[in-house]
Amino acid sequence: MKQNSTINNVVIVGGGSAGWMTAAALSKHLPKSINIKLVESDLISTVGVGEATIPAIRIFNQGLGIDEAEFMKETNATFKLAIKFENWARQGDSYFHAFGFYGYPVNGVPFHNYWLKQNNTIKSDSIHDYNLAHQACVANKFAYRQFNPNDEDSRYFYAFQFDATLYAQYLRKISEGRGVERIEGKVVDVLQNTQSGTIESLVLESKKTVSGDLFIDCTGFRALLIDKTLKVGYKDWSHWLPVNNAWAVSTDYPKGATIPPYTRARALSAGWQWRIPQQNRTGDGNVFCDAYISKEEALDEFLSNLEGKPISDPRLIKFRTGMREKLWSKNCVSIGLSSGFLEPLESTSIYLIQASILQLIQNFPNGEENKSNQNEFNSLMKSRYEEARNFLILHYKATEREDTKFWKYCKNMSIPDELAYRIKLFEDRGFVAGKKLDLFSEHSWLAVYFGQRIMPKAYDPRTDNLSMEQINNNLSKIKMGINNSLDKMPTHNETLKAFCPADIATPLKNS
Numbered sequence: 432m433k434q435n436s437t438i439n440n441v442v443i444v445g446g447g448s449a450g451w452m453t454a455a456a457l458s459k460h461l462p463k464s465i466n467i468k469l470v471e472s473d474l475i476s477t478v479g480v481g482e483a484t485i486p487a488i489r490i491f492n493q494g495l496g497i498d499e500a501e502f503m504k505e506t507n508a509t510f511k512l513a514i515k516f517e518n519w520a521r522q523g524d525s526y527f528h529a530f531g532f533y534g535y536p537v538n539g540v541p542f543h544n545y546w547l548k549q550n551n552t553i554k555s556d557s558i559h560d561y562n563l564a565h566q567a568c569v570a571n572k573f574a575y576r577q578f579n580p581n582d583e584d585s586r587y588f589y590a591f592q593f594d595a596t597l598y599a600q601y602l603r604k605i606s607e608g609r610g611v612e613r614i615e616g617k618v619v620d621v622l623q624n625t626q627s628g629t630i631e632s633l634v635l636e637s638k639k640t641v642s643g644d645l646f647i648d649c650t651g652f653r654a655l656l657i658d659k660t661l662k663v664g665y666k667d668w669s670h671w672l673p674v675n676n677a678w679a680v681s682t683d684y685p686k687g688a689t690i691p692p693y694t695r696a697r698a699l700s701a702g703w704q705w706r707i708p709q710q711n712r713t714g715d716g717n718v719f720c721d722a723y724i725s726k727e728e729a730l731d732e733f734l735s736n737l738e739g740k741p742i743s744d745p746r747l748i749k750f751r752t753g754m755r756e757k758l759w760s761k762n763c764v765s766i767g768l769s770s771g772f773l774e775p776l777e778s779t780s781i782y783l784i785q786a787s788i789l790q791l792i793q794n795f796p797n798g799e800e801n802k803s804n805q806n807e808f809n810s811l812m813k814s815r816y817e818e819a820r821n822f823l824i825l826h827y828k829a830t831e832r833e834d835t836k837f838w839k840y841c842k843n844m845s846i847p848d849e850l851a852y853r854i855k856l857f858e859d860r861g862f863v864a865g866k867k868l869d870l871f872s873e874h875s876w877l878a879v880y881f882g883q884r885i886m887p888k889a890y891d892p893r894t895d896n897l898s899m900e901q902i903n904n905n906l907s908k909i910k911m912g913i914n915n916s917l918d919k920m921p922t923h924n925e926t927l928k929a930f931c932p933a934d935i936a937t938p939l940k941n942s
């Protein structure tokens with residue numbers, strides 16, 4: 432068998448999270464004979480946000496052989512068990528999308544059906560009382576445990592909230608240690624083959640040229656290679672995800688602050704506000720749609736809702752929700768913001784970077800003409816983007832709010848067929864439809880369906896195989912188990928202090 436790789440030189444352009452995540456992973460997993468260079472310009476800043484993640488990031492870090500405590504110290508990271516949604520379905524509502532499980536299935540019937548049946552008979556406790564991660568968030572608790580199906584104290588997954596700039600720097604150290612060559616310089620021209628249009632080299636401001644066989648566009652919203660050079664189109668999804676601007680600042684913790692193990696997403700008049708706790712500060716921002724509110728009004732609304740004292744000037748970031756028609760075209764793969772952006776509500780961007788890197792490694796080309804890897808990569812990434820998009824749209828569509836034009840629009844907008852189909856299945860009989868490779872589990876969909884006040888009209892008929900008494904006993908047993916687990920759990924502050932205290936200027940005050 433002939434195995435003759437024609438890819439000897441990979442050039443990554445951009446040194447934000449996407450660039451350095453790509454460099455770290457390729458230098459770990461590709462054959463050592465492949466030369467990897469990363470070009471970045473100190474004159475062009477990174478987007479500077481992207482601080483909340485989902486549990487999949489742990490798989491990425493583990494794949495790089497990263498020590499979790501060291502990584503957390505280096506990036507001022509905290510643990511993330513959930514996102515707290517406030518004012519989404521109705522003003523005054525609040526729920527967590529927690530990375531935990533709702534109860535246990537019985538005879539193959541998912542737990543929520545038993546809860547629904549009980550709720551139809553007597554007014555049950557909230558379904559969220561049966562999710563340990565949800566309750567841990569309410570109590571600001573977190574225990575450093577790995578999920579084990581036989582250990583009821585560990586029925587959750589976790590992610591991180593960190594300083595994205597420090598994460599990129601941390602990965603840079605790892606990448607350079609593995610032989611990645613960093614080239615500082617601004618790319619001012621891109622040279623293409625006159626016949627095929629493939630990219631041959633980059634010209635830097637210093638006149639230096641950098642040539643390669645495969646180019647990875649990690650230039651953020653500038654999309655220097657995939658858009659400005661190859662002119663690959665963009666699918667605009669702003670009719671489903673209308674927010675298009677963000678204000679971002681960092682804030683100080685008040686003295687003695689309790690650091691919550693979750694990100695907050697508070698719905699406002701024409702968008703929502705995030706609060707992402709790190710060990711030494713929080714990242715705050717307000718995402719809004721400028722068709723419904725001016726940027727000045729959005730800034731006022733944002734600043735009046737800030738809890739800490741700002742320690743940076745507010746920065747405005749503009750974006751358009753959607754994705755590239757193709758993430759991989761010719762010999763260029765776009766990863767990160769150059770490939771698309773949905774909006775930060777469910778912290779899916781870093782996951783999409785990770786998914787792109789994995790797909791690139793699995794479909795790494797061994798010949799210029801081999802289009803099958805490209806097609807596979809593009810089709811898988813399209814599915815990933817669409818699934819994340821649909822999950823996000825659910826939060827906006829499933830609202831009862833009509834108090835502003837923005838929410839009225841969201842409530843009444845048309846939605847993708849696949850999402851409409853999933854919602855209908857849940858409404859009709861509590862069935863959580865899913866696909867094999869779904870990013871968000873059945874429990875995530877349940878959290879958002881219930882949190883957004885979508886109540887099924889009926890439950891799975893197999894639920895009637897258990898008597899009401901059996902159901903009541905089962906539910907009380909689960910709740911008691913969760914309360915026991917919670918009693919033993921340390922606070923999030925205590926776990927951070929014991930496991931990964933960052934070397935920060937302001938020492939933590941434990942709650």
Ligand SMILES: Cc1cc2nc3c(=O)[nH]c(=O)nc-3n(C[C@H](O)[C@H](O)[C@H](O)COP(=O)(O)OP(=O)(O)OC[C@H]3O[C@@H](n4cnc5c(N)ncnc54)[C@H](O)[C@@H]3O)c2cc1C
Nearest residue numbers: 445446447449477478481483618650651767768775780781
């Ligand atoms: C408001 C907002 C909030 C977000 N929140 C989250 C979140 O909570 N969780 C999450 O997962 N994601 C979030 N994201 C997305 C996340 O920030 C990005 O996915 C992530 O930071 C990756 O960005 P990037 O590396 O693609 O681009 P950037 O960080 O913009 O980096 C681009 C790089 O390209 C370089 N560059 C550009 N042009 C040139 C040139 N001509 N020559 C040389 N170098 C060049 C720049 O110097 C820079 O190094 C958010 C995004 C936005 C807009």
